[in-house]
Amino acid sequence: EAGVVQSPRYKIIEKKQPVAFWCNPISGHNTLYWYRQNLGQGPELLIRYENEEAVDDSQLPKDRFSAERLKGVDSTLKIQPAELGDSAVYLCASSPRDLLYEQYFGPGTRLTVT
Amino acid sequence: AQKVTQAQTEISVVEKEDVTLDCVYETRDTTYYLFWYKQPPSGELVFLIRRNSFDEQNEISGRYSWNFQKSTSSFNFTITASQVVDSAVYFCALSEARLIFGTGTRLQVFP
Numbered sequence: 001e002a003g004v005v006q007s008p009r010y011k012i013i014e015k016k017q018p019v020a021f022w023c024n025p026i027s028g029h030n031t032l033y034w035y036r037q038n039l040g041q042g043p044e045l046l047i048r049y050e051n052e053e054a055v056d057d058s059q060l061p062k063d064r065f066s067a068e069r070l071k072g073v074d075s076t077l078k079i080q081p082a083e084l085g086d087s088a089v090y091l092c093a094s095s096p097r098d099l100l101y102e103q104y105f106g107p108g109t110r111l112t113v114t
Numbered sequence: 115a116q117k118v119t120q121a122q123t124e125i126s127v128v129e130k131e132d133v134t135l136d137c138v139y140e141t142r143d144t145t146y147y148l149f150w151y152k153q154p155p156s157g158e159l160v161f162l163i164r165r166n167s168f169d170e171q172n173e174i175s176g177r178y179s180w181n182f183q184k185s186t187s188s189f190n191f192t193i194t195a196s197q198v199v200d201s202a203v204y205f206c207a208l209s210e211a212r213l214i215f216g217t218g219t220r221l222q223v224f225p
Binding site for chain 1: 159
């Protein structure tokens with residue numbers, strides 16, 4: 001069974017530029033999570049989807065971050081405009097239902113903002 | 115407040131040594147889950163174990179063992195006879211409405 005797929009794996013952009021990350025969860029998983037992991041820190045949840053609905057986006061900086069999960073499968077996380085402090089690894093995870101103990105993580109996208 | 119503390123930032127051992135990674139948590143909930151994840155250099159978080167708050171039995175899986183003590187709010191992880199492949203960052207996490215991770219412990223196992 002294929003795991004969580006993320007692309008790109010690495011991205012380098014200049015500040016004020018937009019950037020987007022893509023995630024394809026494990027087939028059949030209806031819960032999808034986006035986390036941000038700063039250097040030397042543990043991951044922090046940005047947003048959680050149940051199918052197409054964002055059920056927890058309280059930690060998402062809504063002034064510059066947006067996310068969507070059309071059709072309840074793939075998801076895209078966007079930053080516009082990017083700031084230097086956005087440099088981090090962005091992790092996507094999925095679970096078969098709203099059970100945190102079955103989260104499966106993708107390899108992440110390492111973003112560097114210069 | 116809910117919080118996970120991993121006081122050990124980095125641990126270095128020589129192969130075949132035993133090593134214990136500490137985890138202390140804070141929560142007001144009576145029902146919760148605790149986890150350990152491994153993050154190798156490739157970056158992907160690998161699930162190792164889940165423990166619910168009502169199950170204080172220690173668990174052993176091969177060279178890995180976990181000691182959950184509710185009285186001290188600790189969930190420590192021991193690797194017996196460490197190997198170079200165990201080198202990674204290990205995260206302890208607590209489930210509330212979302213997973214709350216500690217800052218991780220980087221384990222380096224030298225041959």
